[in-house]
Amino acid sequence: MRIIDISPVLSESTPVWPGDTPLSRSWLTRLQDGSNIDLSTLTTTVHIGAHADAPSHYAKGAQTMEQVDLEPFLGPCVVVDARGCAQVTLDHCHPAIKSGARRILFKTRLRREGKQFETDFASFTPEAALAMGEAGVLLAGIDTSSVDPFDSKDLPAHQVFGRYNIRNLEGLDLMDVEPGPYELIALPLKLQGFDASPVRAILRKES
Secondary structure, eight states, X not given: OEEEEOOOOOOTTOOOOTTSOOOEEEEEXXXXXXXXXXXXXXXOOSSSSSEEEXXXXXXXXXXXXXXXXXXXXXEEEEEEEOTTOSEXXXXXXXXXXXXXXXXXXXXXXXXXXXXXXXSSOOEEOHHHHHHHHHTTOOEEEESSXXXXXXXXXXXXXXXXXXXXXXXXXXXXXXXXXXXXXXXXXXXXXXXXXXXXXXXXXXXXXOO
């Protein structure tokens, strides 16, 4: 099986949502200073890079990260070519839905994000989210910062996903991935009470 890593590298230059906590690292002990080990502490938002949202991120009293079922994050998936779109629409979703796909990743970017956070990223229309929900899709992923537009306050795609128990992945790196069928593995950390978790997302395909 060929492994394709679809997680962006995380570093102190990784852009995060304006006002959120960027990645930083502090050293407790270092080999170069004479210690017997390197030991460091990581501080960052849980919504960094490739990550999964818990329903509690957008719905009061909903499941937190350790309560979320893992089945959506592991299994057959389809990568859909939606490059250059402003929003993922029903037309983008329909072929994958018709094929019976239950995990769908949408490739929208024409280039990788730089070191500055971009606000004009692609997201989902409510109609696309609803169609996936009615089709029994388990997971929808996208290579941008959110499934809803940057300036959205009511978060319609998030809310539809919550209503239909669809898990979402955001911040994927699909630039080098050809559209088509794969196996997805993108397990979140078991973070008690948290609203999201970073994931190490990979695709597998027979060589």
